[in-house]
Amino acid sequence: MVQTPENLPKFAKPPVVEVVLSTQFQQLPGMHIGQLGLVWDRFRSKFPRVQQQMPLPHIIERKGVHAPALMPTVSLMIPSDQPQRVWLISEDDSDLVQIQSDRFMRNWRRYHNVEIGYPSYDGHIRSEFVEDYETFRTFVSEQRWGELEVDQCEMTYVNHIRPNQIWSDFSQLDRVFKGWSGSYPRLANHATDLLAFRARHEVAEDDGNFIGHLFVELDSAFVVRATGPNSELDPIFQLQLIVRGRPLEQGSVGVMRFMDMAHSIIVKSFADVTTPEMHSIWERTQ
Amino acid sequence: MNAAREWMIDPQGSSGRKYLSDAGLQVPLPKQVSGSSLSTAAPLAWQHKVINRLAELTTLKENWDSYGARRPAASSAIALFNVLTAVMDIETPAPSVVPSPLGHFQAEWHRNGVDLEVEVITPTKIAVSFSDASDPTRDWDEELDVDFTRLVEAIARVGRKS
Numbered sequence: 001m002v003q004t005p006e007n008l009p010k011f012a013k014p015p016v017v018e019v020v021l022s023t024q025f026q027q028l029p030g031m032h033i034g035q036l037g038l039v040w041d042r043f044r045s046k047f048p049r050v051q052q053q054m055p056l057p058h059i060i061e062r063k064g065v066h067a068p069a070l071m072p073t074v075s076l077m078i079p080s081d082q083p084q085r086v087w088l089i090s091e092d093d094s095d096l097v098q099i100q101s102d103r104f105m106r107n108w109r110r111y112h113n114v115e116i117g118y119p120s121y122d123g124h125i126r127s128e129f130v131e132d133y134e135t136f137r138t139f140v141s142e143q144r145w146g147e148l149e150v151d152q153c154e155m156t157y158v159n160h161i162r163p164n165q166i167w168s169d170f171s172q173l174d175r176v177f178k179g180w181s182g183s184y185p186r187l188a189n190h191a192t193d194l195l196a197f198r199a200r201h202e203v204a205e206d207d208g209n210f211i212g213h214l215f216v217e218l219d220s221a222f223v224v225r226a227t228g229p230n231s232e233l234d235p236i237f238q239l240q241l242i243v244r245g246r247p248l249e250q251g252s253v254g255v256m257r258f259m260d261m262a263h264s265i266i267v268k269s270f271a272d273v274t275t276p277e278m279h280s281i282w283e284r285t286q
Numbered sequence: 287m288n289a290a291r292e293w294m295i296d297p298q299g300s301s302g303r304k305y306l307s308d309a310g311l312q313v314p315l316p317k318q319v320s321g322s323s324l325s326t327a328a329p330l331a332w333q334h335k336v337i338n339r340l341a342e343l344t345t346l347k348e349n350w351d352s353y354g355a356r357r358p359a360a361s362s363a364i365a366l367f368n369v370l371t372a373v374m375d376i377e378t379p380a381p382s383v384v385p386s387p388l389g390h391f392q393a394e395w396h397r398n399g400v401d402l403e404v405e406v407i408t409p410t411k412i413a414v415s416f417s418d419a420s421d422p423t424r425d426w427d428e429e430l431d432v433d434f435t436r437l438v439e440a441i442a443r444v445g446r447k448s
Binding site for chain 1: 337340361363364365367368372373408409410431432433434435436437438
């Protein structure tokens with residue numbers, strides 16, 4: 001049962017550093033590098049900077065598929081056949097649109113300034129996605145490429161959980177994350193200095209119809225902390241929650257129904273997998 | 287340049303992270319740091335065989351069958367390979383891969399009395415035909431979207447030792 005926004009957990013200072021909303025669609029056959037330039041023209045006032053990136057693969061969540069543990073993961077790319085992906089970046093670096101011939105993505109981020117507050121899904125991220133996605137859809141329509149045939153939607157929340165009075169080294173993950181045991185021993189006379197956790201859960205409609213999957217991914221990592229002329233490495237936990245699956249109906253309405261559902265699942269799951277002690281740090285209000 | 291040489295194999299596959307802008311992390315994440323000296327990244331025999339066949343077929347020209355067939359698209363080749371990767375395992379025998387006149391690809395197995403044909407029209411429109419000579423009551427034809435439960439079972443039947 002997906003919770004409505006009114007009864008979702010709320011945090012005044014969540015550790016979110018990046019949010020990505022993505023749609024993937026059948027490849028637009030006429031889209032080449034020239035058109036990517038024309039797309040930028042539509043977004044230039046909001047996103048004055050542009051960068052090229054390697055294209056992303058086409059990913060579909062499937063029901064009934066279980067990858068064997070020893071199966072090599074191989075994907076194919078044909079550079080000459082696919083246009084590059086472009087990043088269109090806002091002046092302050094916080095907002096980003098990514099476009100390639102089978103994807104539209106909208107990022108909000110604050111890696112460059114952790115003092116920026118999370119602007120909330122309902123207050124900024126949802127409306128910005130709607131506006132920019134509509135601009136893109138209009139462009140596609142004007143090019144006479146037809147309607148976007150969206151086959152997957154995706155929402156990703158990236159959290160950077162920094163050391164505080166609750167935890168200071170990786171072996172204390174149990175104070176942050178419920179998927180780890182505090183009884184995990186010191187091995188070879190040393191504490192854990194590298195950690196990773198992966199989990200996948202099916203996402204379905206109330207009637208059982210398969211939609212896609214929720215992924216929970218936690219990694220230990222480091223970020224650089226500048227201290228005058230020197231810099232030091234701070235340990236962090238990076239917790240990603242990703243929901244990927246089919247749109248819930250045709251057109252933009254189906255995309256936004258998916259995004260709202262994914263947001264509810266991610267917020268609820270974030271609260272469920274993290275500890276009450278950390279919720280205090282993040283100032284949980286509901 | 288030979289078309290086959292243009293194909294790139296990404297042994298890491300899709301990490302799911304590549305769409306993030308930049309996590310700002312200065313030390314590689316554990317996913318990219320493996321203590322294991324065992325490498326499983328090399329493509330399997332069936333992957334090699336399928337990749338080489340797809341590379342060969344994507345060099346076909348328009349009207350390759352003299353009846354107006356479309357040139358097979360590289361994106362169709364990738365779509366077929368992704369479907370096979372999702373449903374096949376290490377020991378699944380390699381399928382025969384043939385082009386369709388509409389520019390798609392079809393994978394076929396004919397062994398152990400089983401005939402299985404998988405035509406990937408789009409990543410979410412996959413025509414499957416399965417027949418089993420030992421039990422015709424289990425034959426089926428269906429267009430799949432994202433639920434591969436029946437296809438995984440059919441692939442397992444194909445791979446079963448006779």
